[in-house]
Amino acid sequence: MTDPRPATGLRALLRSDLQDEKPYGATQLTVRAALNTNENSYPVPPEVVSDMLAELTTVLPTLNRYPDREFTDLRGALAAYLSRSGTEIGPDQVWAGNGSNEVLLHLLQSFGGPGRRAIGFTPSYSMHAIIATTTGTQWTHGRRSQDPARLFTLDPESVGAQVADIDPHLVFICSPNNPTGTAVGLDVIEAAYFAAPHAVVVVDEAYAEFARRGTPTALSLLAGRERLVVTRTLSKAFALAGGRLGYLAADPELIDLLRLVRMPYHLSAPSQAVARAALRHADTMLSTVDVVKDQRDRIVVELTEMGYRPVPSDANFVLFGGLADSARTWQALLDQDVLVRDVGIPHYLRVTAGTPQETSAFLDALAALGDDHRLSDRKAR
Template sequence: MADDRPPSGLRSLLRDDLRGESPYGAPQLAVRAALNTNENSYPVPPEVVADMLAELGETLPGLNRYPDREFTDLRSALAAYLSRGGEPIDPVQVWAGNGSNEVLLHLLQAFGGPGRRAIGFTPSYSMHAIIATTTGTAWTHGRRSTEPGRLFTLAAADVAEQLGALDPHLVFICSPNNPTGTAVGLDVIEAAYEAAPRAVVVVDEAYAEFARPGTPNALTLLAGRERLVVTRTLSKAFALAGGRLGYLAADPELVDLLRLVRMPYHLSAPSQAVARAALRHTDMMLSTVGVVKAQRDRLVAELTALGFAPVPSDANFVLFGGLADAARTWQALLDAGVLVRDVGIPHYLRVTAGTPEETTAFLDALAALGPEHHLGTEKAS
């Protein structure tokens, strides 16, 4: 018989839609190869650390005052970085927050909320749905292709059909997608924009710097599309996950509307100082991207040779299938000192492309596992 009694204690005070939910998080364990959260395995270069310390030395005595609420210098630096790709971005088009998750939160606070609908295409970045829920925005799990050869991809016509049926207020498209690593064609984004005429279309490009040559980015579509938003981060390619600095580019009027929901002085003076220093050394901070991409491609090749099914990736990680029991393989790898990510897709795990030594540790640990870890051989073994 079902227990219809109301929850007791503090849980009785919790919002109904949050009861029974689990907080977002990934294990933070001391292992020889931590390859579960898509961090950049390379530390911040000493020269950049020295510049950060110098910048902080000038900033810290002034902590008795609030930081620049408009983070003016940082916005200029971010705009200059984005403009390196050929599409001019003005500082008034840029917004930033404490990690891209806060930027996503601002978007949902401003354009979502009770009575409004958002959609993302599963599997994708789980925080899109979580942040939507916390803002009272109804979330719809859109579908991706399940066809062989097109697995986890999005087609423009299919996206347009789904959006036309839902009429959402926000659309989230992750490119390259997390956890699959698959990039999205510009035709998909254009189709989404046209099919959802009252929606803010958010293209999450957290891993854009790792894309293979020729992969398009949505910055090229911003001009003339006032409802289009492109989010980025310094956490991945810039190796600043601990710095918590995410940002977006959009129409200046949309950026201005985000001021209605941000907390006062939401970006601390030290956060702004560290990010400014990192951006002064853009080439040095991005110098490891090529090495990471090489390890990603190595993972795809060697996982294939081991009999698994990696998904071609434009990010700094690889999703691979062909596992009899993903949870069991995850534990076996952890027992060998290698931490990867179980993303909840049956028969799949995700591994970050780390240093060559970390990649070798993962591949050796996986190769040492018995045939019972391979899908289709577990019963025979």
């Protein structure tokens, strides 16, 4: 609800479209099971840490000089990693920033702004709309299916019609989607691309490595589609959330346009060094992905048995419904030292798939709650 009181003090000097906004932020607490921000619960392996330290030992004496502005070696390493998907990606197709949020910011600074429109499909990653707002881009909340049999999914016909209706400058599609965990077919992305002939179509694949077998990646659509962008991150599957390294793949000409908005030397030499070392050990860094996927699937099975309604997930988290009061259940879990995420969807909470021990802590804590935490079948309908 908009505060009817006029802004005063410094807030009165703030841009009018930001005066009623709140900053993004997830709860940060020390608990036995922190399962609210989709981090990888496993630490960086010792052999990778050793290689990172060796890289930093080489880099630190040179910090009197600016880093490689074009992060050339890192772009090559990222391109080689993406090419493992089966689609050949060249270094000139890769861009990176301090987390995927920065590359999203670069896209909105380049192709959004005052008088321009963007659309995403709610519920989805909240930073898409937030970054759009901070760049003065008009944001439209597109719709996802509310059909219980296809809840939170997207189909090409609906996406195409919604996109064509507003004629946007940017389209955001998250696959697997955060917070629902649902992935989309390539036909949905193609429909958006066709329906928005003047828009950059951004496919956010932050959780792609956790997708179930057979889930397609939009990387395979890049060839011949100069307005298509696929964003990724090292924060999730690579267990490098603290390293702040996100990246994207796109047409080389689009990459070149992003240089117009990036800050000079935006990727520090230590950031580049740590990311290069992580990518050299990609198989080791990704070795926990299957373990996390097992815990995710375990959560879906056990929540179903408890009478809750989890959404099938292709990510490292599970959105689950059937809650009488999501805020009350969130607090009841926190009282047992288990932290999950209230994403603002009535009757739903989101939980990260952690270690087996963390998953057990969550499931045991939820099982200990009374039946009054679940919606009755009558109310659910």
